[in-house]
Amino acid sequence: DAGVTQSPTHLIKTRGQHVTLRCSPISGHKSVSWYQQVLGQGPQFIFQYYEKEERGRGNFPDRFSARQFPNYSSELNVNALLLGDSALYLCASSLAFADYEQYFGPGTRLTVT
Amino acid sequence: AQSVTQLDSQVPVFEEAPVELRCNYSSSVSVYLFWYVQYPNQGLQLLLKYLSGSTLVKGINGFEAEFNKSQTSFHLRKPSVHISDTAEYFCAVIHMNTGFQKLVFGTGTRLLVSP
Numbered sequence: 001d002a003g004v005t006q007s008p009t010h011l012i013k014t015r016g017q018h019v020t021l022r023c024s025p026i027s028g029h030k031s032v033s034w035y036q037q038v039l040g041q042g043p044q045f046i047f048q049y050y051e052k053e054e055r056g057r058g059n060f061p062d063r064f065s066a067r068q069f070p071n072y073s074s075e076l077n078v079n080a081l082l083l084g085d086s087a088l089y090l091c092a093s094s095l096a097f098a099d100y101e102q103y104f105g106p107g108t109r110l111t112v113t
Numbered sequence: 114a115q116s117v118t119q120l121d122s123q124v125p126v127f128e129e130a131p132v133e134l135r136c137n138y139s140s141s142v143s144v145y146l147f148w149y150v151q152y153p154n155q156g157l158q159l160l161l162k163y164l165s166g167s168t169l170v171k172g173i174n175g176f177e178a179e180f181n182k183s184q185t186s187f188h189l190r191k192p193s194v195h196i197s198d199t200a201e202y203f204c205a206v207i208h209m210n211t212g213f214q215k216l217v218f219g220t221g222t223r224l225l226v227s228p
Contacts, residue, residue, distance in 0.1 A: 004156070033214055042117075042203050042218030043157070056213030090156055092216075100145055100164060100207060100214060104156035 002027070004093050004105035012111045013081050021076040021108045025093030031055075032074040033102060034066060035090040043090055049074055050097040078110075086112045117204055119219035126226055128196055134189040134222045136204030144206040146187040147216065148178055151201040160202075163187065174198070199226045 005024045013019050025032050031050045035043035048056040049068035063079045072093075078085055088109050092102040118137045126132045138144060145164050149157040161172025168180040178189045187204060204219045 031214065033216075035216070040220075042205070042220050043216070045215045045217070048213045048215065056211070056215055058215065092157075094214065097214075100147075101159060101162065102214065102216065104149075104158070106154075106156045 004091055004103055006089075006091050006105040006108050008108060009106070010109045010111075012113060014113055015081055015083060017081050018077065018079050019081060019110060021078075021089050021091075021110070023074045023076070023091030023093075023105060025072050025074070025091075026103055029093035029095050029103070030072050031094045031097055031099065032068055032072065033092045033094075034074070034076050035092065036060075037088040037090055037107070039087070046076070055097060081112045083112050086110060117206055117217055117219035119204055119222045121222050122220070123223045123225065126194055126224065128226055128228050129193045131192050132190065132194050132198075132224065134202050134204075134224065136187045136189065136219060138185050138187065138204075138206050140185070140206065140208055142208050142210045144208055146178075146180060147205045147207075148172065148176070148187070148189050149203045149205060149218075150174075151203065151221075153200075157203065160189070194224070194226050196226050196228065198224055200224060 007022045033048040034046040037043040045058040047066045052068045066076045068074045088107040090107045091105045147162045148160040163180045171177045201221045205216045
């Protein structure tokens with residue numbers, strides 16, 4: 001069975017640009033969460049989506065937004081990119097809202113120049 | 114503040130030796146506890162979790178961890194490590210009053226296994 005998939009693998013953007021990252025959860029999983037991992041640090045929670053609704057949000061500015069589609073895949077959007085947005089963006093999926101076992105994808109490496 | 118502390122940023126160990134990676138947390142409410150492993154250029158893989166029940170939890174690849182509520186610790190152990198265990202290890206918690214699946218991670222411990 002396929003695990004969590006993310007695209008693209010790597011991305012280079014310029015300050016001020018916009019970026020969209022994509023995530024496909026494990027088949028049957030309805031919850032998707034997004035995390036940002038800056039080099040040398042642990043991942044930081046950005047969002048959790050369940051049944052196409054935002055269920056939780058971390059301490060990130062409004063430049064960060066996300067959505068979940070009817071097939072449970074998800075997009076993370078970041079506007080007005082800053083150098084500090086350079087990071088590995090991880091997507092995690094779980095079966096249900098209260099299922100605490102999260103499965104992570106390989107991540108998208110975003111570099112902002 | 115609610116946080117996770119991994120005191121050791123790097124732990125060097127020889128192959129077949131035992132290892133313990135330390136994790137302490139601070140929280141005013143009950144927590145669920147997790148250990149994840151991250152191999153170079155990969156995502157995170159769940160090693161083990163504590164939700165309730167026995168405080169000694171066994172996970173994959175021969176790892177185990179013990180929840181100590183009085184010391185607010187959840188240390189990870191393996192009796193004999195292999196070269197392939199070289200990776201970054203993250204301790205994480207979910208605070209039960211959060212209302213959603215927000216994993217709060219420590220800064221990670223790099224385990225370096227040498228022959």
